[in-house]
Amino acid sequence: MAVKKIGKQTVRLKNPPSIISTYSIVGPKEGDGPLKEYFDFILQDDLCGQKTWEKCESKILEDAIKMAIKNAQLSEKKVEYVLAGDLLNQIISSSFAVRNLGIPYFGLYGACSTMAESLSLGSMLIDGGYADYLVCATSSHFCTAERQFRFPLELGNQRPPTSQWTVTGAGAAVLSSNGLGPYITHVTTGKVVDAGIKDVNNMGAAMAPAAADTIIQHFKDTGYRIDDYDLIITGDLGIIGKEIAEEFITKAGYDISKIFTDCGIEIFDNERQDTHAGGSGCGCSASVFCGYIYKLLKDKTLNRVLLISTGALHSTTSSQQGESIPGIAHAVTISNTKE
Amino acid sequence: MAVKKIGKQTVRLKNPPSIISTYSIVGPKEGDGPLKEYFDFILQDDLCGQKTWEKCESKILEDAIKMAIKNAQLSEKKVEYVLAGDLLNQIISSSFAVRNLGIPYFGLYGACSTMAESLSLGSMLIDGGYADYLVCATSSHFCTAERQFRFPLELGNQRPPTSQWTVTGAGAAVLSSNGLGPYITHVTTGKVVDAGIKDVNNMGAAMAPAAADTIIQHFKDTGYRIDDYDLIITGDLGIIGKEIAEEFITKAGYDISKIFTDCGIEIFDNERQDTHAGGSGCGCSASVFCGYIYKLLKDKTLNRVLLISTGALHSTTSSQQGESIPGIAHAVTISNTKE
Structure with missing residues (x-):
């Protein structure tokens, strides 16, 4: 019996995992916005030393994952899973971000729902007794998204008032079976x-x-x-x-x-x-x-x-x-x- | 403690989920191959009545999911999750396949590892007490993959001997907390x-x-x-x-x-x-x-x-x-x- 299920679509965790650390990296525009005091790292430009925007997106995701693990005072060896995804075709930002980590990896795609998707699956993996530590992470980048989904950046295309601005940023959260919350x-x-x-x-x-x-x-x-x-x-x-x-x-x-x-x-x-x-x-x-x-x-x-x-x-x-x-x-x- | 973890990367399920039904659909070429007797449905052509190959791929994935649920003698309302993914950009085959089902959905991307990825996460969701019934599914299509990853089909490009032939096919498996195996x-x-x-x-x-x-x-x-x-x-x-x-x-x-x-x-x-x-x-x-x-x-x-x-x-x-x-x-x- 699905003992942890309540109602139609909700699960109530019996041993709620603790989010023991997080890390966030954003681009210069986001770092100039109302939340600038809160982000852990603000990029100076949208390439952060990489040759392409795609490599930059992957790099900030990798850095966010590594820094969240470091903030949790864990070694990477202790982390049992990374659950990550992003907007790019074949979620290359995520796959390349975890390539050097040596941590078992579940790739996810939920478009902009990916952060909550990874927290959902990640928290069930902890609560269910399959892991003590795992990382949930995702990223996006204004320039990679624009040129993939819309127009070449160089075109300087007009944007209608209903359009949204893809955030350049990455976030990672370490979930643990132990911890003081949240x-x-x-x-x-x-x-x-x-x-x-x-x-x-x-x-x-x-x-x-x-x-x-x-x-x-x-x-x-x-x-x-x-x-x-x-x-x-x-x-x-x-x-x-x-x-x-x-x-x-x-x-x-x-x-x-x-x-x-x-x-x-x-x-x-x-x-x-x-x-x-x-x-x-x-x-x-x-x-x-x-x-x-x-x-x-x-x-x-x-x-x-x-x-x-x-x-x-x-x-x-x-x-x-x-x-x-x-x-x-x-x-x-x-x-x-x-x- | 991660009580179900054995060794570095493996989980041993305490209440192993049963695969209570499956369904497979393949294209004409696959249906002419050595396993033709085993597939549940073989398409007559690579469009199956749809206007595009992408819509065809999504349709066969939807059909595989529905038929697997039907073979399990379940109503769709009983199914608590679908875990699915595919090769196409933004996994559109999967998202569109589940659009009319009204079942909570986790989108996955693991390229051709997706079937085992969905069975992995799906079996932990059942074993962990989060669901009694769920579907794990994935698809690919020769024509959608060729034109997305390689060349326009119409070009008739030469293929080197190391290249592989993307299968036109979909498979779905219903996992249950009850059942007689496997x-x-x-x-x-x-x-x-x-x-x-x-x-x-x-x-x-x-x-x-x-x-x-x-x-x-x-x-x-x-x-x-x-x-x-x-x-x-x-x-x-x-x-x-x-x-x-x-x-x-x-x-x-x-x-x-x-x-x-x-x-x-x-x-x-x-x-x-x-x-x-x-x-x-x-x-x-x-x-x-x-x-x-x-x-x-x-x-x-x-x-x-x-x-x-x-x-x-x-x-x-x-x-x-x-x-x-x-x-x-x-x-x-x-x-x-x-x-």
Whole structure:
């Protein structure tokens, strides 16, 4: 019997893993934004000494993983798994990032939902007794994403107001069967939800229905009330997506407005930094969680947070073939108590 | 404590999940090969009524998942997770395949190692008490892979003798906390191993060191002897990669030659079908396992099998930027007893 299952899509961990350390690295633009004090490392430029943007993305992911392990005062040999993924074709940032680590590796793809996907699977692997230490990590890079999904950077193409700005950043979290918290206590795994959006410049709208679906299901499954949480933060719906998701969630009877925000909104100062609908990319919720939220949990400014990373599951090929953009959202409860 | 961990990279499942059903679909070429009697469904052409090869690949993956669930006499509502991935950019085959299912979904990317990756994570989710029923699935398609990774099909480009033929096929397996076997008893998770191979037409050589590494580690971790197994079958090393892997494994003191083969070798009649070094693609080990090996386990022709799916973790971008091709291999023990 699935003894740890509660409700339809949620798991309640019996031995909640502790997030014993994190590390975040962001690019210069993110490092000039409202959260700059919180990030562990800010790049001087978008190549960080590498020859290509892709190699830079892989390097910052590797560095984030290594530094998170170091911050946990662990040797790399003690780490039993790395669970990682990114936006690039065949998730090369992740595969190349772990190539020199010698740690068993599960590659994931959930688009921008990958941070919560890795925390979900990682926390079940710890709770289930399969590992004592593992790393969950992901990255994105503005330049690698732009040229892969949209246009050559050199084209200087105009961006519509609904578009989001892919975050250059990486985040890594070390989960342990021991530790003083914060703990991952619940995992709500998302379904693919396709609302029929075909506009590749409006990811927020494409992902919002999936985010709403997972958040509503989380409350149904757990029986939590809104005020059991200090913060509900989506991965990167941005300004437009957050508004749509909030409308869905409110209609379902959950008024989360007072404690609801989005990593893509928090990471940039839109007025000053001209990021249109806000930040996006796997590295958005990764760096905001690992850099910012984790520290607020550690110093007890926050005590229970619902992190929902959201992904748009399309490719340039699927869009060129006329397909809509399905979304997915995975949620994890991160709490200073094991309850 | 990680009570289910044995040795460095292996997990021994306390409540081994049962594979209660499988389903396999292959293309016309695979359906004309030596295993044709074993596949559950053979396509008449490589579009199966769809407008594009990509849509065809997604459709056969969706059909395989649905039919595996049907064969298990389950309703889709009973299935708690789908774990799936494929070779296409942003794993669109998988995301679109599960879009209409309404089942929580973890997207994976392990290149051609994905079938064993999904069985690895899936079996831990069942064993750990997080689900009673889930589906592990993956697919590939000759035409989608060729045009994404290599050349336009229409070019009719020459293929060197070391090249492999991407299998058009999909496989899905339903895992359950209950059932009469075969059971997944052990999971050995691979590390990324990079031997420096840069030839994108010699994937076998790129993946062989990773396969050898995982197989050797499996025997070290478990203490199994070679004759504890009836069959050791790699995912898709093909003729060249298998030879290299076998040499590594023999040098490490394990003579597996009598029971060692490869899905990429078994699926085609190379003499007649002109497939050069053999089959490859996520769908290769998926269709060979779900179509062939599973049936031999069910009728007790085989009683304990080590399935090792192998992946080459590169992209066209990484190769164009001069990177080598790292490999990975994940192994699962599938046995008619729970030991």
